[in-house]
Amino acid sequence: SAVISQKPSRDICQRGTSLTIQCQVDSQVTMMFWYRQQPGQSLTLIATANQGSEATYESGFVIDKFPISRPNLTFSTLTVSNMSPEDSSIYLCSVAAGWAMNTEAFFGQGTRLTVV
Amino acid sequence: AQSVSQHNHHVILSEAASLELGCNYSYGGTVNLFWYVQYPGQHLQLLLKYFSGDPLVKGIKGFEAEFIKSKFSFNLRKPSVQWSDTAEYFCAVNAVSGTYKYIFGTGTRLKVLA
Numbered sequence: 001s002a003v004i005s006q007k008p009s010r011d012i013c014q015r016g017t018s019l020t021i022q023c024q025v026d027s028q029v030t031m032m033f034w035y036r037q038q039p040g041q042s043l044t045l046i047a048t049a050n051q052g053s054e055a056t057y058e059s060g061f062v063i064d065k066f067p068i069s070r071p072n073l074t075f076s077t078l079t080v081s082n083m084s085p086e087d088s089s090i091y092l093c094s095v096a097a098g099w100a101m102n103t104e105a106f107f108g109q110g111t112r113l114t115v116v
Numbered sequence: 117a118q119s120v121s122q123h124n125h126h127v128i129l130s131e132a133a134s135l136e137l138g139c140n141y142s143y144g145g146t147v148n149l150f151w152y153v154q155y156p157g158q159h160l161q162l163l164l165k166y167f168s169g170d171p172l173v174k175g176i177k178g179f180e181a182e183f184i185k186s187k188f189s190f191n192l193r194k195p196s197v198q199w200s201d202t203a204e205y206f207c208a209v210n211a212v213s214g215t216y217k218y219i220f221g222t223g224t225r226l227k228v229l230a
Contacts, residue, residue, distance in 0.1 A: 031216055042206060043160075043220040092160075096216065102167040104150055105208070105218045107160040 002027055002097040004108030012114045013083055020079045021111045023093030028073035031096035033105070034066070038089045046091075049076040083115045118143040120207050120221035128227045129197050137192040137224050139207030146212040149190040151181055152220075155203045163205070166190065177201070199230045 003026040013019050023032065032049040047055040047068055055068035070076040080087050092110040096103050123138040141147060151163040164175025171183040181192045190207060207221040 033217060035220075042222045045217055045219065048217055094218065096218075102148060102212070104162050104165050105210075106162075109159045 002029060002095050002106045004093055004095060004106060006093050006108040006111055008111055009109060010112040010114075012116060015084050015115055017083055018079055018081045019083065019113060020077050021091055021093070023076045023078070023108065025074045025095050027097065029095040029097055030073075032070060032076045033094040033096075034068060034076075034078045035092040035094055036089045037092060037110070043092065046078070049078075080113065083113075085115045088113055088115045118147070118209055118211060118217075118219045120209055120219055122205075122207055122221035122224050124224045125222065126225050126227075128229065130229050131199055132196045133228075135192070135194040135197045135201070135226070137205055137207075137226075139190045139192065139221055141188050141190065141207075141209045143188075143209065143211060147209045148212060149181075149183060150208040150210075150218070151175065151179070151190075151192050152206045152208060153203045154206065154223075160206070163192070197226075197228050199228045202226060202228045 005024045007022045034046040035043040037043050045058050046061045047057040049055050049068050049070040051070045065081055067079045090110045090112050094105045094107050096105055119142045121140050149166040152160045153163050154160050163179050164173050164181055166173045166183045174180045179194050181190055183190050205224045208218050210216055210218045
């Protein structure tokens with residue numbers, strides 16, 4: 001298993017500003033992902049955070065808006081840039097623990113972002 | 117590209133009723149399959165998973181799911197629900213090869229009446 005700590009747990013931000021969300025895992029993991037869960041909706045994958053290289057973004061998400069860093073196997077950041085009220089959501093860091101590919105994804109508590 | 121569909125968006129049951137939530141996926145290759153649960157105010161937790169072998173898998177809290185490869189389905193079942201099962205349930209898949217990313221269905225909100 002993996003224990004994920006995300007900071008901040010919640011924030012209220014002004015439109016036009018940026019917020020960086022941190023994700024710390026208690027063990028080295030192969031795969032780290034960032035999801036968005038808008039109110040009453042399912043999880044939408046933003047990107048896969050790749051260690052030592054650029055993140056792999058899903059359709060509809062771009063690096064300029066959601067820059068991601070992953071400097072090592074236990075840590076990643078997601079920045080939500082130039083925020084608008086439409087970015088209000090829960091942002092979730094997720095990991096696939098260990099080195100095996102047949103493993104489940106683990107989730108932290110997420111970051112609840114409100115943009116005003 | 118992978119996709120997951122859950123047919124029931126909202127389900128209301130009385131306690132002791134049986135539950136079946138549908139999940140279908142779209143992907144041509146081999147997949148791993150999961151059901152997650154999100155209780156109010158809590159983070160996502162794994163209910164059960166299928167990687168290979170017996171297509172009938174049992175998870176926590178009396179839940180089970182059956183993988184039917186020919187139907188691309190992985191339906192979740194529980195013979196007798198409890199009020200504490202009130203939660204949102206998500207089906208998810210990830211491809212065994214390629215990007216390994218986890219794709220989630222739209223979720224089913226279950227309410228169990230006491």
